[in-house]
Amino acid sequence: MLKVAWSPEYVLKLPPNHRFPMSKYEVLPQQLLYEGTLLEANLFSPQPAKEEQIIRVHDLTYLHKLNHLRLTPQEERRTGFPLSHELIVREKLIAGGTISCADFALQNGVAMNIAGGTHHAFTNKGEGF
Numbered sequence: 469m470l471k472v473a474w475s476p477e478y479v480l481k482l483p484p485n486h487r488f489p490m491s492k493y494e495v496l497p498q499q500l501l502y503e504g505t506l507l508e509a510n511l512f513s514p515q516p517a518k519e520e521q522i523i524r525v526h527d528l529t530y531l532h533k534l535n536h537l538r539l540t541p542q543e544e545r546r547t548g549f550p551l552s553h554e555l556i557v558r559e560k561l562i563a564g565g566t567i568s569c570a571d572f573a574l575q576n577g578v579a580m581n582i583a584g585g586t587h588h589a590f591t592n593k594g595e596g597f
Contacts, residue, residue: 471572472497472506473514473565474582480549480558488548493583514565514581516557521567527592534559547594 478493500506522531533539534556544551565581572579588595 469576470506470510471512471569471576471579472500472510472582473562473569473580474511475513475561475565477554477558477561478583480554483550497582512568514561514568516560517563517567522560522563525591526589530592543593546596548596 474493474497476494480490482488482490497506497511501508519531533543534551537551537553537556539547539551549555562581562583566584569579569581
């Protein structure tokens with residue numbers, strides 16, 4: 469069975485007039501269910517990526533800066549999103565969804581994540597969407 473990662477926490481409240489189209493993460497699963505492309509049974513709520521998974525690809529110092537909301541204003545601006553606890557929870561959840569999708573794809577041939585990522589990740593910084 470096709471598995472698709474999605475959570476209401478994928479939808480992050482952004483400041484008014486922010487240029488990122490965050491609402492797509494809310495309407496996309498609704499549309500896919502409405503048109504019959506997906507059934508509720510296809511959707512699963514992912515678990516956040518664990519720190520040991522994250523540091524396989526990201527610098528530990530950078531992860532600690534994120535966890536403690538200590539990006540410099542320049543680093544925050546580069547990500548394109550206001551730094552908040554909700555943002556960090558969201559990104560870990562999305563990463564966990566991608567990891568779970570990889571496992572499901574190995575078992576079933578395919579899996580998808582409604583929010584496959586909203587940044588261009590480097591090991592030690594985030595940048596744009």
